[in-house]
Amino acid sequence: VDPGFITNVRKKLDLDQREAAEIFGGGVNAFSRYENGKTKPPLALVKLLKVLDRHPDLLNEVRAA
Numbered sequence: 001v002d003p004g005f006i007t008n009v010r011k012k013l014d015l016d017q018r019e020a021a022e023i024f025g026g027g028v029n030a031f032s033r034y035e036n037g038k039t040k041p042p043l044a045l046v047k048l049l050k051v052l053d054r055h056p057d058l059l060n061e062v063r064a065a
Helices: 003-012 018-024 030-036 042-055 055-065
Strands: none
Touching: 003 030, 003 042, 018 030, 018 055, 042 055
């Protein structure tokens, strides 16, 4: 997946990298590494971000899970 996609979805959801890591896991530096292309994000995360890109209103449900 394009690292820019991860950045764009995170910003669309109005999350900083720390908040994104708290919600989606991966550790404190995970989103920095994903967005810089240093680490490939897990496929499950990519699929979840694709759903949230189309349905950002579902973020609250993900947060509550």
